[in-house]
Amino acid sequence: MTNPSFLLRRCNAVPFMRFCVVLLTLPPSLLAGNVLITTSLGEGSHYFVGKTIGKYLVRHGHNVTVLVSEAYAHRADNPEDSELNFIVFHQSTEQIKSVKERHLAFSKRVNNVVANQVLFQILEYMHGPFNTVRERHQIRQDLQGSISDLIGTYTDLFLVNMDFAVEYPLPLIPNIITIGGITARPAAPLPDDLETLMQSSGDGGVILFTLGTYVTHIRQEFLEPFAEVFGRYPQQKVLWQFVGEPKFKIPPNVKMMPWLPQNDILGHPKTRLFIFHGGNNGFYETMYHGVPAILIPLTGDAIDQGSRLTHQGFGIVLDKTNVTVDVLDDAIKTIFNNNSYSEVAKLLSARLQSRSMHPGDRAAFWVNHVMKHGGGYMRSPLIGLNFIQRNMLDVLAFFLALVSVILVVSFYSIRCTLSFCKQKCISSSKQKHD
Structure with a gap:
């Protein structure tokens, strides 16, 4: 280097x-x-x-x-x-x-x-x-x-x-x-153009979709199912954080932007669902604002976030190698048609916000x-212990040696006792025979 x-x-x-x-x-x-x-x-x-x-x-x-x-x-x-x-x-x-x-x-x-x-x-x-x-x-x-x-x-x-x-x-x-x-905090007012879009979503609300700041280049084939599925939900607006120019058709209800104020959008009352890559900040921000999520682990600790999300029950985890149109559509429908995800998200939000500072x-x-x-x-x-001390291998070795000694002593004691008894029996039998 x-x-x-x-x-x-x-x-x-x-x-x-x-x-x-x-x-x-x-x-x-x-x-x-x-x-x-x-x-x-x-x-x-x-x-x-x-x-x-x-x-x-x-x-x-x-x-x-x-x-x-x-x-x-x-x-x-x-x-x-x-x-x-x-x-x-x-x-x-x-x-x-x-x-x-x-x-x-x-x-x-x-x-x-x-x-x-x-x-x-x-x-x-x-x-x-x-x-x-x-x-x-x-x-x-x-x-x-x-x-x-x-x-x-x-x-x-x-x-x-x-x-x-x-x-x-x-x-x-x-x-x-x-x-x-x-990084999670009460939502700040959105810029006028975003606020107008949020309000235009009506009762359907908004879906926020991002794959994070690290993922700037990704195969178009991976992204195409998202565009197709989003088009099936015209009653919802979709905010998609996307850098560059897409090479696939974008539905009219989808707005792409190179950067989005993620925390502030998640805290907006119109936001209904967060689809993201599993970043730790996004994980806590969506929980803080009580928004259910669909998580697609891409790299790093995203798998850990997926495990926590599934365990707590405020979202669905998808396999990045199998994000098809049907799989994604089923996940979105499950979130929207099952109030338990939103209820759990609000419960976790109250729990996370209840802190002394x-x-x-x-x-x-x-x-x-x-x-x-x-x-x-x-x-x-x-910190001050070596590998043997830290893993208590010396203590384990001591007890193994102690048990070994006890077993050996017991073995030879039993052996000697049996041998002595055997000799006594032979001697007694011989005397009786004589």
């Missing part, structure tokens, strides 16, 4: 002090500090989560810098994010595409083991430019290992985009803070806490 070059925008220095998952903090003696947020490349749902955390930190008085790839340098020019600083590093689009081409399919429990190792290798590849940054600026040279190693070893705080309103129950260590649904404020609170008091006391003690 080539060494990255840097463009500094509204920032004069790289504010590294302590490694965290999405931030680096100053010593706890300062009330406010410099925070660096990295969302790997700077595109998709990860970026929106990262910048949202950054904006809440700015509200709490911190200076926030966001590190993005040159392929997404336009992020630095967005006036909506003017309160954030940006550092743009060089990484070619070809390098980015080569990492997406590594999403892999495995089965059942083997998937967890193998996929974790594959993910670690992908992260090592993606962290290459950051390792170069660290070496160039002599950042914490006293710490050994790559960025990936340091994240697991020295991180004081993890901010995880999940919420137990929909997540399966699982134990968490203290330095893992849940901020699920951080917004996830952004929650994230800012814990970042402030770690800056002021440190977070080492919340780290898992597993």
